[in-house]
Amino acid sequence: MSGSDRRDIFSTHAPTPIQKLSFPLLEEKKVSLYVKRDDLIHPLVSGNKWRKLKYNVYHALEYDIGRLLTFGGAYSNHIHAFAAVCSLYSLDGVVVIRGEPYEKLNPTLQYVKDCGVHIQYISREQYRKRDSVQFLDALKKKWGDFFLIPEGGSNTLAVTGVKELVSEVETQLNGKPDVIVSAVGSGGTLAGIVEGLNKGQTAVGISxxxxxxxxxxxxxxxAPGAIQKSWLINHDYCFGGYARFSDELIVFMKNFSADTAIPLEPIYTAKMFFGLLDMISNDRFDPGSIIVALHSGGLQAMQGLEERYPQTFLGYTSWT
Ligand SMILES: Cc1ncc(COP(=O)(O)O)c(C=O)c1O
Incomplete structure (x- = not known):
């Protein structure tokens, strides 16, 4: 697909803005903190999903792949973005969802349906075996031949897409950042950042x-190059695990958004910023460090969260 084709969302939309934050803490610790605003990259294919799906979509188009299939949870950002690209590029898509069918579709799955993407539900037990040959065989029997994109979209094509983010940031900052920080779920985003790192740079993932x-x-x-790179994953800020959150995290998220006008969500980006600011408070970065935090999007999940926890999120989502 040529860059002049208006449908190609991957040849436009980047670079995304980079925004400098100023807090008393940053001055006190003498570090600079920038936010790479990938949440603004595309209204439907947001954040790291745009980066991760770019070369998967190009691959499907180049090889004329008839059907794409992927896995995920019922509120997954990846599932939402996958459905969006299937619709935008007229690709035939299937999503295999962990858990039983819902009587009423949640906002993410309603969107998937509206995109014309097929939905198959499987039990949590089956989901755990999704990489087994038997299970893949059963999927082939049901759906015919397909190109499989793994959960979270994390494959080597995704890594190639995310890697581009690092040179984009370097160009924008007229030099190299010292540290790039990202939330970590399935690992593809951090792997892409690690692949893009240059000497003297470190990647920090918050699980x-x-x-x-x-x-x-x-x-x-x-990330085959990871062995020669400087990177780590901090496991201290998961707040009890995937999609769990505490009052402390929600208060942090609301205050952060009020102070910076940057919307977050509690599953990935609030945990990352909470962890990063705590690490800065605890002198985990040298004075003079230039830190870039990736805002990896994920705000589509707020609609479902607001439906499930209206008291907690009331008023927060109206401006996100
Ligand atoms: C908004 C958001 N941020 C960060 C991540 C973590 O990325 P990864 O799964 O590549 O580790 C995800 C999950 O894909 C996500 O949806």
Whole structure:
């Protein structure tokens, strides 16, 4: 697809803005903090999803792949973005959703349906076996041949897309940032950042999963260059695990948004900023460091969260 084709959302929309924050804490610790606003990249294919899906979509178009299939949870940002690209590029898509069918579709799945993407529900037990040959065979019997994009969209094509973010940031900052920070779920985003790092730069991932001991290995598998790079995953800020949150996190999220006018959500980006600011308070970065935090989007999930927890999020989502 040529860059002049108006439908190609991946040849436009980047670079995304980069925004400098100023807080007393940053002055006190003598660090500079920038936010890479990938949440603004595209209204439907937001944040890291735009980066991760870019080369997957190009691959599907180049090889004329008839059907794409992916996995995820019922509120997943990846599922939402996948459905959007299927619709924008007229690709035939299937999403395999963890859990039983809902009587009423949640906002994410309603959107998937509106995009014309097929939905298959599988039990949590089946979902755990989704990589087994038997299960993939059963999927092939049901859906025919397809190109599989794994959960969270984390494959090597995704890593290629995310890697571009690092040079984009370097150009924007007229030099190199010292540290790039991202939330970590399935590991593809951090792997892409790690692949893009230059000498002297460090990537810091904040895990949003509890007990994800294999996360470092997942990053190593996706980023062949990781062995020579400086990076780490901090596991201290998962707030009890995936999609769990506490009052403390919600208060932080609301205050952060009120102070910066940057909307967050409690599953990924609030945990990342909470962790990053705590690490700064605890002198984990040298004075003079230039830190870039990736705002990886995910704000579509707020609609579903507001439906489930109206008291907690009332008023927050109206401006996000
Ligand atoms: C908004 C958001 N931020 C960060 C992540 C973490 O990215 P990854 O799964 O590549 O580790 C995800 C999940 O894909 C996400 O939806």
């Amino acid at each position: 949003v999963l509890k007990g994800a001991e294999d996360l470092e290995n997942r990053v190593r598998r996706l």
